[in-house]
């Protein structure tokens with residue numbers, strides 16, 4: 001999205017979703033991952049809006065769908081290109097918008113000339129006429145919004161998927177208007193904020209590029225330190241660098257790579273190989289166990305601060321209760337460490353003081369101050385304290401100036417099923433647990449609703465393999481194998497099995513493929529080839 | 543469209559087209575009792591407590607369902623209205639335990655006091671898990687009822703404790719329908735609907751099956767909507783109103799629902815979605831609603847810095863731990879160190895983490911697990 005528009009955040013706001021005339025929900029099971037956003041979708045449908053769901057699984061949203069496209073996992077580009085082709089061939093595109101606001105349209109049009117719908121049908125498994133129907137509805141029912149999540153980004157061609165989505169939105173002029181846009185729904189509570197704050201190897205706060213000399217100069221002056229213009233390593237690259245011996249020590253805050261990284265065995269082996277590991281967290285996890293030093297941090301209820309939600313809205317977190325024992329606020333711990341290592345500029349007394357420094361160095365956060373946040377959240381960009389914030393991006397121009405059409409050709413997933421590993425495994429999150437379960441698995445009530453990892457399998461596959469509902473099975477990929485309880489359900493199409501990643505006992509990421517997208521460096525969680533076997537009759541005791 | 547002007551008990555009120563007489567009443571700060579009304583739901587007009595007198599209109603219309611119109615002259619508190627409200631409320635109370643509701647000593651009663659009126663234990667307010675935070679108590683106190691003349695029947699329905707988060711005691715239900723409506727209108731779940739037991743209509747699941755076999759998502763919206771003790775969160779039973787509330791942001795997903803945490807004696811006793819915001823507008827999901835307390839107050843929290851010695855963790859002081867980490871991290875070549883920040887931490891935490899990495903090590907080996 002950064003390539004196409006110049007900015008990678010949700011373009012519109014949550015509350016606009018209820019007024020969409022058309023919603024294209026692709027690769028997102030928002031009812032489980034973002035239940036409160038999911039409430040808005042039926043609202044739009046009840047007002048006569050059209051809903052197009054693109055998902056191989058029969059998710060809850062399909063109940064309200066006018067059109068449901070059940071594509072083969074990993075074939076999204078073929079499908080999206082197919083839709084773009086229909087829109088162009090039938091002249092349904094927004095000529096004025098494209099002329100005024102976009103570039104590279106001719107090249108894009110040219111690239112689709114040779115693309116044919118039979119190919120889209122063959123790759124995606126979705127009948128041609130359904131692709132045509134979806135394209136027509138999306139192009140002619142305005143305003144139309146696209147919602148997507150990890151189902152789109154967690155592929156070796158995730159960046160292609162996102163660009164293909166951006167192409168569709170530009171083609172139909174669905175950008176910069178209320179209830180339209182391209183809306184990636186963020187999973188973790190402050191992913192948006194962690195990115196905004198420069199928790200990335202290539203940018204400082206507000207996406208100011210480390211390689212730009214003026215930017216480097218600005219931060220060097222502000223921080224009184226010598227900085228580097230060379231982008232650093234991503235998590236996935238760090239793990240490889242540990243195996244190569246280039247990285248020897250690590251400081252990990254609140255993350256649990258052995259459960260959340262693709263090819264978890266590889267990640268865990270990396271942590272074990274480190275000479276020194278310090279981990280900061282609120283509970284003991286698969287990661288803290290490997291540490292040399294564990295620093296006890298606090299939960300959101302014991303600290304002041306802000307989170308930035310998926311629609312770029314910065315909201316206050318307020319201290320509600322005292323910290324248990326000797327646990328300390330994260331920024332305090334990191335600042336103390338900096339001081340112990342002789343660094344200057346870490347004398348913060350409060351979260352608000354840190355925000356003041358962020359305001360000074362970050363144009364998009366310049367006007368987001370604590371006194372203003374008392375009246376409610378503010379959406380960035382917010383360049384000064386008079387500015388009301390920005391609910392809709394790109395209203396008059398794109399962050400990069402003109403929106404750029406990107407010709408994309410379909411590439412298959414890095415690993416396809418074969419004779420030995422005949423099934424496609426796809427992963428996701430469930431409603432009742434959160435991320436790697438570090439927190440939510442402490443809640444008895446949630447565990448009683450969803451207390452163990454299961455593998456969902458279609459009845460046809462189950463029958464062929466002789467697997468009964470509730471039976472323990474092993475699931476194996478080229479990287480490892482795990483066991484889980486089988487859940488036989490029609491939710492999944494034939495040939496596709498599904499697991500979620502909250503559970504250490506059946507750590508699904510032991511199986512997943514770390515092959516990653518060359519640009520976004522997001523591993524391919526959504527598609528890998530596996531085989532499933534019965535464990536055999538359990539031994540009866542007594 | 544122009545605002546609508548009307549007169550409420552002699553006060554001038556202004557509302558927008560489409561608003562109701564009840565909105566106008568609230569706008570001028572007048573209280574009238576309501577039970578079936580809920581700000582997030584379509585007007586229902588079932589309890590008839592919000593009746594008012596409107597000049598040139600016959601009878602006593604319900605304020606919550608009557609659209610405001612230009613020039614209306616409304617009275618909310620005449621003798622006739624009061625008498626009607628008392629009658630309506632008495633009828634509601636024939637099916638809700640009420641000896642304490644009509645007793646002047648209610649607020650002075652303790653759980654182990656001897657009741658002079660010999661009220662059955664199951665009927666006492668002090669033993670209701672929702673005592674002191676009950677809307678029905680408020681309404682009764684406002685209208686003032688000394689005695690209920692009609693006979694009272696206890697429904698004798700077993701309490702449903704079959705789900706992990708809340709209990710359902712339909713002996714206390716006043717059939718306002720707020721739970722059923724919030725589940726259908728807002729949550730689009732329809733886990734509960736009207737059911738019939740003998741001559742009685744009550745909310746419930748289809749065929750009285752357990753909630754886990756219904757479409758229930760355990761969002762808790764019904765619990766928050768219920769004005770009585772019929773639906774109550776298990777963890778906050780008998781806790782009363784708490785000491786104070788803290789407005790904060792949910793830590794469980796990228797939506798960022800605004801939550802009000804109720805604090806009592808330094809502990810969170812409940813987490814209820816907040817209304818006045820543009821994000822969740824009174825809604826949350828099972829995690830934000832029911833999974834906060836157990837996590838924050840978990841006995842498994844890490845509370846001391848731990849240092850591994852001979853393969854075993856030993857507790858250490860902060861000074862010890864920080865000195866050790868600082869000297870260890872300092873002993874490597876700078877580019878042999880990498881940092882992973884957290885998408886669960888605050889912006890302020892993340893700002894300091896990236897500044898730390900860049901300033902102390904002079905490189906950009908900082909990332910987080912956002913890609914996941």
Ligand code: SF4
Pocket residue numbers: 721724725729731732733734757758759760761762763764765
């Ligand atoms: S918890 Fe939510 S889904 Fe379940 S019955 Fe109540 S309102 Fe309906």
Ligand code: SF4
Pocket residue numbers: 714715716717718719720721722745767768769770772773
């Ligand atoms: S259970 Fe509560 S909300 Fe539902 S109808 Fe009865 S009193 Fe009203």
Ligand code: FES
Pocket residue numbers: 575576577578579586587588589590591592593604605606607
């Ligand atoms: S509140 Fe108006 S009829 Fe119940």
